[in-house]
Amino acid sequence: MGEQEIPSTLRRLWGRTERPRRGPKASLSVQRIVAAAAQLADAEGLGAVSMARVAESLGFSAMALYRHVASKDELLALLADHLAAELAMPEHADDWRSGLEAWTRVQIVAALARPWFLDLPLAVLPPGPHRMRWMEAAFAMLRGVGLTGEEKLAIIGLLAQHVLAEARVQSEAGRAAAADVRRTRGLPADTSESELDPADLAAANPMHDFEAVLRHLAGPGEYPEMAAALAEAGPFPTGTPDVDDEIDFGLGIVLDGVEAYVRRRSA
Structure with a gap:
């Protein structure tokens, strides 16, 4: 497989897209888009991340984003790699x-x-x-x-x-x-x-619900091995x-x- 046959998402992830032609520097970039998506996810969760919401947060139309990122799936791939880059x-x-x-x-x-x-x-x-x-x-x-x-x-x-x-x-x-x-x-x-x-x-x-089940609902008659093992462990922690x-x-x-x-x- 030649490099030109590699899917566009992989090429974009690995920075192998064509360099832009000479002219004014674009005000929007893949890096800005991904950083905005991460901020939106931090604030509202991943479900809030869409091409439209990310574009709105940057002051652009969704169509402007599609010139840099082909789809939401591609955005998620870029976002996952962005997180890996931030790890120490x-x-x-x-x-x-x-x-x-x-x-x-x-x-x-x-x-x-x-x-x-x-x-x-x-x-x-x-x-x-x-x-x-x-x-x-x-x-x-x-x-x-x-x-x-x-x-x-x-x-x-x-x-x-x-x-x-x-x-x-x-x-x-x-x-x-x-x-x-x-x-x-x-x-x-x-x-x-x-x-x-x-x-x-x-x-x-939720561990407290588990304790309630073990102490009051799942009796030793039905679950003798579990009851015996946990009896040896003593009381559940309360903190x-x-x-x-x-x-x-x-x-x-x-x-x-x-x-x-x-x-x-x-x-």
Whole structure:
């Protein structure tokens, strides 16, 4: 496949579009469009991002945007790569495990800071240069590990899936708790989470519904193994779950499994 046969979205992502002819510098650019889309998503969520809304925020018509970005799908691909460019790349650690731990954690924290990231259809969006740099960094951390390239790619993919799963659970629990507090307190739907009472958020956490089910509805007669295991664990915590502790726990188990696999393959 020649470069001219590469889809236009990929060429635009990778900066391989034709240079503009001489003349006055265009007042609108792909970079401005993507930055405006990110600001709109930060303020109102990904559902608010449309070609028309982005154009309005920049003071242009939607048709003006289409001269730079072919479609909303292309805009989302550019937006995903824009987010990857904003992430602080972790320093390369002396050992692969601590490097991959930092690599994964940075992405989880970033996704929690911008929950609309989880609404991007990442599985079908073509990768841009900044997303590929993150993959390149992970491969660099695995340099010297006795695995094939295919195995390294599978491990990186596993950690990428963990990023999405962990961030989604944390984000959806937080969203549900905040929505419940706004509803019960009669607050406007756009009240930010930082303005809500932390005690109210803790009480509204979906984990409390899980506790109610286990304590009062799913009795030991029907679920004896679960009841016995949780009886040993003691009472459920009453405060807001510690996000860092939960990230540490899940990521530690995943990396334990990867380390065991590496040792087995090296042997």
